[in-house]
Each structure stands twice: as structure tokens, then as C-alpha cells.
Amino acid sequence: MIFDFGYRLRELRESKNLTQTQVAKRLNLSKTTISGYENNIKTPSLEVLVKLSILYGASADYILGLENRKLIQIDGLTMSQEEILKVLLKEFKSLNKKSTIIMK
Numbered sequence: 001m002i003f004d005f006g007y008r009l010r011e012l013r014e015s016k017n018l019t020q021t022q023v024a025k026r027l028n029l030s031k032t033t034i035s036g037y038e039n040n041i042k043t044p045s046l047e048v049l050v051k052l053s054i055l056y057g058a059s060a061d062y063i064l065g066l067e068n069r070k071l072i073q074i075d076g077l078t079m080s081q082e083e084i085l086k087v088l089l090k091e092f093k094s095l096n097k098k099s100t101i102i103m104k
Contacts, residue, residue: 004065006040012056012063013038027051 013023013034020034027034027048036042037052044052053060061067074082 005063006038008058008063008065009052009056010038012052012058016056023055026055 024031057073
């Protein structure tokens with residue numbers, strides 16, 4: 001099992017201000033099962049992993065520790081708002097590249 005798995009699940013749950021009991025109810029599982037996942041005692045099935053990804057708005061690769069990139073949910077935004085986000089992300093990435101060059 002991947003070491004970060006339980007930590008990432010707990011971090012995602014807490015970022016959504018959910019309790020283990022709330023997550024368990026939403027996924028039709030027991031609180032003990034959710035606790036087992038977060039403590040790296042149990043491993044979810046593929047079906048449950050997909051449900052966790054949807055619930056937390058995170059990729060399965062992120063949850064499993066295979067990827068460190070986080071996702072931003074843009075559902076419900078207008079096309080104009082999406083374009084603004086794209087411009088901001090491009091600017092942030094550009095600034096990061098510039099600071100990396102200066103720090104070398």
C-alpha cells in the first residue's frame with residue numbers, strides 16, 4: 001500500500017470539513033471502514049476509490065500518491081470565469097519559472 005494514501009484521504013476529508021461518519025454515510029460504508037482507509041489498515045476497492053475521487057474532487061492518482069498535482073473544480077463557472085482562471089494560472093506558472101531562474 002502507498003504510504004501517503006491514508007494521510008491524503010484524511011487531508012482531503014478535512015479540507016471538505018467532513019467527519020468520517022459523514023463520509024461513511026455518503027459512500028454507504030461504516031465509519032470503521034473509513035478510519036481503516038485513513039490509517040492504512042484497509043484498502044478500498046476500485047469502486048470505492050472512484051467514489052472517494054468524486055466526493056473529494058481529486059484524481060485517483062493523487063489519492064494514491066502517484067501524482068502530487070491537485071485539481072481545481074471549475075464546475076458551475078461561466079466561460080468568462082474559466083478564461084480568467086486560465087489567465088491567472090498561466091501568469092502564476094510564468095512567475096514560478098522566473099523565480100526559479102533567478103534563484104539558480
